[in-house]
Amino acid sequence: MKAVLAKDLEQDAKLAKRTHAELCKQQRVFNARNRIIGGDTQAWDIQVHDQRIKEATEKARHETFAAELRQNDKVICILDDREKRDRKCLCRAISDFQQNCQKPETRREFDLSDPLALKKELPARQSDSDVRNTVSGMQKFMGEDLNFQERKKFQEEQMREWSLQQHREWERARADQKFAEDHYTQTRLNFDETASHLQKLESITRKAVCAAVKEFNRKQAMESAERKRQEKRQEQEDNMAEISSQLRGDLLSENPQQAASSFGPHRVVPDRWKGMSREQLEGVRLAQKQQIQEKLRLQEEARQRDLDWDRRRVQKARVALLGERRQHRQQCEDRRALDRSNLRLAAEQRLQCAGHGWARGRQRSSAPIKRGPGLFPLKRLFIFIYIYI
Known part of the structure; x- marks a missing residue:
């Protein structure tokens, strides 16, 4: 079932209203009793009423709208009067504040337009230590101070004191220099x-040291000679022991057992092996001779075998040639x-043909004549055997 929406209901209501209005209009128009010369007075009355x-x-x-405008005008007038009153109060407050708190003499630039500025100003120079007397003001020059006389007198006294102090310092310096020279x-x-005494002590000490060093060197030389003698004797004994050890050892005696390897009797240690013995060399030479004889025997057998094969090949060629000749004679x-x-x-x-006629005789005379086998293969075989031999 389809759901009914409010929009659909509204459209249906409008459609029904339009349909009802059309039906009413048709009744008014097509009804002869109520119609007056094609005019619809009822509809006109309704239109006039509407x-x-x-x-x-x-x-x-x-x-x-007019009432609202009048009301708004009244409100605007009231607000305008209130704004004017507030602005007037603000101007009065600002004026009071300026008169009480912003006086002309409190301004930063009031000194430029003060009518009593000349009366309020200080003199150009109150004293020599006035902070306003700057270099650019040119109010004070060297020697133009106010207490010139007192300053001059003070300077003279100061110069006299300096001279006296300098003289006292000079006298004191001369005394110090003289004392320093005497002390030096x-x-x-x-x-x-002290140097002469130390020199004497040094000479005595040097002599004692030289004597001690000489005695020490003598003892060291004796000990060194004895040590060398002992070392030489020990070295000779070691050399003799080494020579005897080498003579009795396996290295110089060329013991073949020392070169035996632990990997087998057929292997040797290269750094200990002194070469083969006489028996081993004779065995090697004997084996070489046997190998040479065996090689010569094999070569002789190969040569005899080659000769036998050559002889057989020649015999076979001769037999073939004889057979070919015999075959050739047989073929001949x-x-x-x-x-x-x-x-x-x-x-x-x-x-x-003479008895039966020329045609039949001619036909028989055309019969093929038999021939024996060719001689070309036998000739070629003979030439090959001749070249090979």
Whole structure:
């Protein structure tokens, strides 16, 4: 079932209303009793009534708008009066604040337009230490101070004190220099005495040290000679022991057992092996001779075998040649026999042709003549055997 929406209901209502209006209009138009010369007075009355209602509605709406406008005008007037009153109060407050808190004498640039500025100003120079007397003001120059006399007197007194102090310092410096020179002279004398005494002590000490060093060197030389003698004797003993060890050892005695390897009796240690013994060399030479004889024997057997094969090949070639010759003679004999047979047959054929007629004799005379096998293969075999031999 299809759901019914509010929009569908509204469309159905409009359609039904339009249909009802059309039906009413048709009744009014097509009804002869109510129709007056084609005019619909009832519809006209309804239209006039609707127009009056519309005009009344418009008039009421305009009156409402006019009332709202009047109300808004009153509100605007009230707000305007309030704004003017507030602005007036603000201006009065600003004026009071300026008169009380922003006086002309409190401004930063008031000194530029102050009418009593000249009366309020201080003199150009109150004292020598006035902070306003700057270099650019040119209010004070060297020697133009206010207490010039007192300053000059003070300077003279100061110069006299400086001179006296300098003289005292000079006298004190001369006394110090003289004392330093005397002290230096006394110190030099003391140093010279001490140096001479130390030199004497040094010479005595050097002599004692030289004697001690000489004695020490003598003892060291004796100990060194004894040590060298002992080392030489020990070295000779070691050399003799080494020589005897080498003579009795396996290295120089060339013991073949020392070169035996642990991997088998057929292997040796290369760094200990002294070469083969006489028996081993003789065995090697004997084996080499046997190998040479065996090789010569094999070569002789190969040569004999080659000669045998050559002889057999020649014999076979000779037999083949003899067979070929015999075959050739047999073929020649067969050829001669065949020729004699052909001649006999030809004679018989001629006799028969003479008896039976020329045509038949000619037909028989065209019979093939038998020939023996060719000699070309035998000739070629003979030439090959001759070249090979």
